[in-house]
Amino acid sequence: MVSGMDIIKRRIAHLKKTLEKALEIDETRLACEIKETGFKCIQCGKCCRQHYGDNTVAVFPFEVWRICKQTGLKWKDVVIPTPSEDMDSEGNIHTFEWVLRKNGDCIFLEGGICSVYKNRPYICKTYPFYLYEGRLMVCECDGHGKSMDDLESREMASLLKERYITEIKESISLLEKFNGFSPGGRGNVCVHDSEGEHWLTL
Template identity: 35%
Template sequence: MKEKEYRSLILKDLEKQVLDSSSISIHDLVVEIACTGFRCSGCGRCCTFSTGDNSVLLTYFDIGNLKKSGNIDTIEPTVAEENMFLADTEGNVHTFGWRLKRKTNGECVFLGDAGCTIYPFRPLLCRTYPFYIAEGKMEISECGGKGGFLPFYHARRLANEVLQRYIIELRDTLMTYRHFNEGLLFLVSRPAADYKMIVHDSRGKWKPDEI
């Protein structure tokens, strides 16, 4: 399949997913979350490396909140630790989106002794953990708090945030694809020593220090 056709198929699929998201029933989400139950035990495991990949991927909504709270220097391009890089013929490395930085021990940069230090501004991924929607269906990550008592009004707030996150993530992905307009890219294991990084996101493309 030619690159243009492939791109157009992906765009159509994303547009359909955005459209379909408007018919997700908030009532069904509330019921599912309430029946599953959840009570955060404050163990902080989701903020450390202990459960595997603890990357906190950021939407533009999250980046706006981090800007408002004066924490924009805590984000980095998503590629930083990967072994493979997408490079162009000029030696630039391309990556997609942003995530929170982590400390050298793998903990989230915002994890303090008493828990999250930016709680009111924490990203959507953290607000909704362990719940998320993928391809229109509710999914639940591993979490020791699953099954705990959850008052109905909390389930309703959580359901609204889970749906909001899904729609924002879908729109971010769609807009990223719409903006993305590079020539041929290649997978390389070692980019040129003096490579420049280009980050693609829903607003266009950036150098890491331009965000």
């Protein structure tokens, strides 16, 4: 019988292979693909607003810390755990991601401008692009129909590769620290991330 620990070990091994491939992604080729999509950000801010669709921004712990440092806000004022229905034997909720707080729109959108621009998360920096199994994916947004210049597309390729590698490394760290959905922490919600377990009361 395959145990939960075996499944995690297999998942980590798979992620390590994915990481090796990610490190070999050809940025020049990726930059050409990005340029061919015909996208350039027109800074309309719609991706930060609720009115235009899902504006959920998942963030890594180090990204939360950077925003806390810049703004002076506490962790709990920057992010919330992603909703989850996973429970342990005592009824505590377990989840795996943090998302930026919203008041409908992202709380960091001020007067149409990102107030944490320098420290905005990878998802924001690379929108509308992401890499899935190493392949370029593009979301809908108002910037289509324009085109980046060579430098911009190279910078986006570099960022996208960096984001993809970071996602894989964060997943590996999370799984290496994951001890299952065990009760016992101080709170009723546990977020499992690359730092380990964060218990909080909601």
